[in-house]
Amino acid sequence: MSSDNVAVRVSHLTKSYEIYDTPRDRLRQFVWPRVQRLLGLRQRQYYREFRVLQDLSFEIRRGETVAIVGKNGSGKSTLLQIICGTLNPSRGEVQLNGRVAALLELGSGFNPEFSGRENVYMNAAVLGLARHEVDAKLAEILAFADIGAFIDQPVKTYSSGMYVRLAFSVAIHVEPDILVVDEALSVGDIRFQSKCLHAIEAIKQRGAAVLFVTHSPGQVEALCSRAIWLHDGVVKADEQPKTLMRRYINFMTHDMDDAVPAVVAPVACDAQPAPSADWVGLGASGHRSGTLSAVIDRIKVVGPDGAALRVADCETQAVDLFLSVLVHERVPMPLLAVGVFNELNEPLVHFNSENVGAALAALAPGRHTVRVALELPALRPGEYLISVGLDDGVSGQSVVLCHVYDAWPFTVAQPPRRKPQGGYVQIAAGADTIAVLSRNEDEAVST
C-alpha cells in the first residue's frame, strides 16, 4: 500500500448476487447460455442481479475506530466479510496492512467439535501466533473470557454468549493491527460488553484500526472517531459520529435525514403529583442485568391524560416516565439511560442523563422515584419497547447497576399524518436536572 498509515483500503467494491425466481430458471441459466453461445444466438439471462454493495471506496487509517451503521439488510455484514476475506467481491478490491482479527457471525472461526482450549490454539495459529506465544498469553485469554471449566468442553456445547466471550478474547490478545467486529458484542451480557468496549479502547490506543458494526448510538459516540452509514449498499455518509448518528436516528425515525435534529434538551424532572396509573413491576418479566445494588423494579409511563401509555399516538406526544428505584447501596453518581427501540431492536431514541447534560443527585439507600419527561417522536405504526438503565459513573468508568431492556412495551397504531419539523427527541422543558422526587412508601404494583 502506498501509505503506511492506511490500515484498510476499499476500492470500488461491488458485491452482487444472482436471484432466480424459480429453480427452473437456475437450471435454464446453467444450460441455455452455453447452447445459445454455441449456436451464435444472443444469450438470455434467467436471473436478476441483486447488488448488495455498489462501488464502495474508502480508507481506514491506523488508530481510527470506525463504526458501520445502517438499517437491516444495508450490506454491513457483507462488507465486513469481504474485508476479512471470508467472502469474495464481485468487483473491486480490499487491501489490508497488518494482522486482521475478526469476530464475525456466530459459528465462524471455531471448530465446534474441539474444546475451547484447542480452538484458542488453532485460532491463534491461523492469526499468525506460534504455540509458545499462545502459551504465554493463555492465562490472560482465559481470564478475559471467564467461561470457567467450559474451556475444556467442545465448543458446540457453548451458549452464544460463551462463544463470543472466547472468540473476542482470542481476537484482542493476538494483538491485531486491524480488529473487525460484526455486532457480536450484542450477544454478551452488559458487563462483558463493557469489558469489550474497554478492550477496544486499549487496542485503539495501541494504534490499531477498529471497524465494527453496532446499532448502539452510545457505543458509536463513545468509541468511534468516525462513522460510515451504509444505505442500500452505498455509503450514504462518512463523517464525525455525533452528526452522523443524529442524521441516522432521524432517518430511522422519520425517513428524513436532511434536517439535523435539535440538540437534546436536559431531562426534566419536577415535583409533579404521582400519576394515577398503577406501577408495573419489573420482576421476572423484565430482562434485568447489572450488579443490582440499586434496582429499577417498577415503571409507569403515562400519557397526557395521566393513563398508562399502551397505545401511543403516531404524532409527537409528551409522556412522563416514572421509575421506582430500590437502592441497596448508596449510588454516588447515578447515570440514568432511556432508550426506545423498534421491533428490529433498532434504537430510535437513546440518551442518558450525562450526555444530555443533566446531573442526577446521589441516591441514598431506600426507595426513590425519578420522573423523566420526554417527547416521543412521531413513530411509524408498530410495536416498540422502552428500555431503562441506571449506572454509577463515580469511578470514571460507569458500572452498570440495573438495565432493563424490555421495561415498557407500547404500540403505535395509526399512520402519521404529517412529518415532524426535525428533532428526534425533545425532552420537556422544566428543571434542568433529574432529581430524586421523593422517598415514597410502597404503592400498588400490577404485574
Ligand SMILES: Nc1ncnc2c1ncn2[C@@H]1O[C@H](COP(=O)(O)OP(=O)(O)OP(=O)(O)O)[C@@H](O)[C@H]1O
Ligand atoms: N447469499 C446471498 N444471496 C442473496 N442475497 C444475499 C445473500 N447474502 C446476503 N444477501 C442480501 O444482502 C443484503 C445485505 O445483507 P447483510 O447481511 O450484509 O446486511 P446487514 O446490513 O448486515 O443486515 P443486518 O443489520 O440485518 O445484519 C440483504 O438484503 C441480504 O438479503
